[in-house]
Amino acid sequence: MTGERRALLNIGVIGTGSIGVDHIRRVSGSIAGARVAAVFDVDAERVRAVAHEADARALDDAVTLITDDDVDAVLVASPGPLHPEQVLACLDVGKPVLCEKPLGTTVEGCLRVIEAEVSLGRRLVQVGFMRRYDHGYRRVKQVLDSGQVGDVLMVHAVHRNPEAPDGFTSDMSLTDSVVHEMDTMRWLLGEEISAVTVVHGRSSPLSAVGLQDPQLVLLETVSGVLVDVESFVNCQYGYDVGCEVVGSTGTVSLDTPTYAAVTGSGVRGRSVPADWQERFCDAYRAELQEWVDGIAVGDVTGPSAWDGYAATAVAVAAVESQSSLTRAEVKLADKPALYV
Amino acid sequence: MTGERRALLNIGVIGTGSIGVDHIRRVSGSIAGARVAAVFDVDAERVRAVAHEADARALDDAVTLITDDDVDAVLVASPGPLHPEQVLACLDVGKPVLCEKPLGTTVEGCLRVIEAEVSLGRRLVQVGFMRRYDHGYRRVKQVLDSGQVGDVLMVHAVHRNPEAPDGFTSDMSLTDSVVHEMDTMRWLLGEEISAVTVVHGRSSPLSAVGLQDPQLVLLETVSGVLVDVESFVNCQYGYDVGCEVVGSTGTVSLDTPTYAAVTGSGVRGRSVPADWQERFCDAYRAELQEWVDGIAVGDVTGPSAWDGYAATAVAVAAVESQSSLTRAEVKLADKPALYV
């Protein structure tokens, strides 16, 4: 009377920081076809609480989780420097892995993942660049791909966070924030970034001493497209990302969707998202759902290990430029056929 | 090592027309904690295909589905006149039921459901007014409830569909389209509608002969708020809903979220949704997810049988006004305590 019912995908989650917990709640609460089966974090108390809430098992270390028979796929949300090892362990046992950005904090770490995946001969790694799943950025890409605005010549982007956490550095503004633009631009424009120049001006009196904020970052693509990105991690008023692509015959720019306008006392106002969780809530859901759906049919089509490597390579060059305030070139390895 | 895992909610779906199939795909593809277990439709061939795609059982009649041991909750998407019987059958076996609007096409049908549910003493029925789950309408309600715009005095609404199917009548414009505003206004304003006046003017040359299109519908609430609704089912250009609430100190109006602006040849343009599926895609998902989540904790909090009844009562008055083109009053039964 009925065919074989598709089993739920059992996901193991490594890392129960803010983003890890967000992912766990998302899988449990709004993703079809998956459940959180196991959780690990170095903070044993926290992991127990989170596992309990998710009705999942709390495991004792990352490798145990990755190799667990009841874990079909792994979501890596641990601190960035640990990512390559954990992703490599997933590749070792042939399990699909969604690795939060960055794939690695060093170029070398990323290249190790690429080598392992290339040896394996098939894609198992996806990197968590969720903007590719945002309705707005997808619409921008669709317009660019349609040729409606002609040849792309320039891009203007802004990326603002309301407040940076204590200890946030000028480098982190590049590796944690602008890295999203680095990936997004590569994806939107369909080409690699070849150079980065960080430019510093006046810093906000509300930003911590020693933190250059905002920063202006110029990216150059292989074909010569110039991208300017404002990264401002203490803009105070909300979370705001913008992107205008200038083509030879027209432009396309990202809207921040708004839902209502309130008029009173001489002003018509619309809300700005409070934080990235609000702004990209739907994108994160789409990312996870498409990842789960792809695994069910044996396909991983999201941002690849190559994308993770290239973004890290650009971020590393940006950090270099940030310290010298001169232009830094980005030299990429040859792109393996697996990623073409 | 782990607690009792929450089982998936097994949903039985009655009706595999366009909206039924949408719901089935939504449950299968984007809802956590549920699956489609069984499907019924009078079209046996169609039901088999749909059931196969959803990996569900195709059952032979509605009652069989409702009483099936492996069906935990029922989603009614059959033709409107069948709704009351099917919902009553669900109440008989104490199963939660999400009934697509309308709850019934007659006031009597709706009242029978209310009586049965009141006898049962707890809410099991939810009516599919998905706008209450739309981000935009929720934001409008939040603003109204906050008192930011003062006392509500008037509402202007538009509801446009690109093209009506063959055979669509002037009455259907009221019972199928404007019924959404009837429910939305009751919910936004927190009070009942007491009268309806349909006003006719020029009809579109592109609408079928005999179909009055657009129509202007005036709703009056118990406290005297006037609501004007344009219903236009052949506007050609897309799907467009609007709502501006005028308060004593300000206004709040619904935005249609936009995702990008494309500029070319002297025009900056933004897309209008193609159809209601696109416009309310997220609302339908939220409706289903919240329904499933509520059942898991024994709670049904969405639009109630009373809401379904009241909306039908207003729609029936609108049809009456439509034929006489005079004002029709809406007389509601006493509201049972269950719904207060």
Next chain:
Amino acid sequence: MTGERRALLNIGVIGTGSIGVDHIRRVSGSIAGARVAAVFDVDAERVRAVAHEADARALDDAVTLITDDDVDAVLVASPGPLHPEQVLACLDVGKPVLCEKPLGTTVEGCLRVIEAEVSLGRRLVQVGFMRRYDHGYRRVKQVLDSGQVGDVLMVHAVHRNPEAPDGFTSDMSLTDSVVHEMDTMRWLLGEEISAVTVVHGRSSPLSAVGLQDPQLVLLETVSGVLVDVESFVNCQYGYDVGCEVVGSTGTVSLDTPTYAAVTGSGVRGRSVPADWQERFCDAYRAELQEWVDGIAVGDVTGPSAWDGYAATAVAVAAVESQSSLTRAEVKLADKPALYV
């Protein structure tokens, strides 16, 4: 060495209330080819001050001003009931006259002006419906005339003032405020209004006792276009006019131009005009400049005495409907060839 220099047009202004003074300052400060030559008002002290500021002569009565040899054209800004007599006096001496709305407060008064002008055989009267000179309304008309949105079927309009002066009545909301929509709709749609229905609902707690506010006014045109107008004279938050025209294939809606967006504390806000002077400042200037330019070439092309008459006829019907709350028909005289 040079041709005959065009002399400045000497304008006589009757009435130095708020609108009269606005006109006087406008002519003196921002209109090419004209000057204020003489001023009259019943308030002798006020007229002397105003005349002094404008470097004009203060005259003792309206007829003296109208017949003065050094007055080439007259601007009537006295109280409405006096308009017909004063306009007739201008026609008697063959001088162009720009009469603030209304042309008359009674249908009879307006008809007397029409008869006199028809006897004269050429147009000398223009009525001060300044919206026809607003960039936005002109753009709406241009779109309608181009056929881009197909056949016009319905119009939604709002007209909100921040605060009504003491003594403002429900009738004045129709004759002073909505009269602008009455003229605007006739002009935009190119046809007469045949009926009016005023509908009352909840009144603002911030409006004076006895003043129905807001009111909903339904206009019907000869071809059957329905126009709904919200008139709200105590909306508190600013001055706001809106107009959306629904055609058979698309819509065109008026924008309130905005000049900057300010973002702070989670809100992106844009200013709403404070009052009609701000909103229609450019329209008033264009009205006056085009009137002056037209006189220089012997042409009066703005809103005619017929337009003034028709608007008054609709306003009178609206007042009738306001007292009975039933539909009132508008019966117009035959249109003289002069106005076709």
Next chain:
Amino acid sequence: MTGERRALLNIGVIGTGSIGVDHIRRVSGSIAGARVAAVFDVDAERVRAVAHEADARALDDAVTLITDDDVDAVLVASPGPLHPEQVLACLDVGKPVLCEKPLGTTVEGCLRVIEAEVSLGRRLVQVGFMRRYDHGYRRVKQVLDSGQVGDVLMVHAVHRNPEAPDGFTSDMSLTDSVVHEMDTMRWLLGEEISAVTVVHGRSSPLSAVGLQDPQLVLLETVSGVLVDVESFVNCQYGYDVGCEVVGSTGTVSLDTPTYAAVTGSGVRGRSVPADWQERFCDAYRAELQEWVDGIAVGDVTGPSAWDGYAATAVAVAAVESQSSLTRAEVKLADKPALYV
């Protein structure tokens, strides 16, 4: 009975190219208190036609015009290199002069004007930076001055023209287009620009060979504010200027006013201005009217010779940077007390 009537200001216009003719028509057609008294251009035939249309005298050379007894004030719209001599001639005879931008094409030329005006001891020179009269830029400045967005940290600007005339060079993109941003930023931020860096990327295939288009120009102010300006003179789709100022607590961005939205075929569109004449029509009028009004009371308050000099100094540095593609510093002379 009346005071002394203010005489019309007799304006002499030098140059009857496109901008000169625009100014002449503006004075004749929409400015109160002034008339075009005399016109000169090297093209004798053209000047005769223009003078005839304006009902003005055609004179034989610039000096004749400047010294003519019947010329009260001079408007210089000749080619840029001639500006300093002609402005100096006006200063010689003590007549107010409105000089189209640039004040001079060289720093030296501008300094000569400054010296002469300082010797004279009072301001007679105004430079035609009309953006300072634009409603939008004025609103931006008002917001900045109010402190609403905190300390200014960064500015993003775009300046797009639909099509450059034949022979337009990469330098002209800086000296003719971006010079407006150079002045606007100085005025908005209330401080001087200290360095310029021109960055080149991909050039439009629709721009002439040899023309770098678009260009990205980075301006740095004395206090460290970074301003990025995209200058694109062949954007094809229309005329578009944008400006977003980022402060420490919020942002303010310029809107291009829109007047209506047209919806059809799935798109809601708003017009983009066709050219700078359309975009800045009102600003040009305000510039002229305020200039004329100021002269009447012995005041010149618009952009000064110093402003003209500083903008030229920045433009010269930009040209230098454009050829070397390195950062060029701007060194200004000491600012005379006359301009403080």
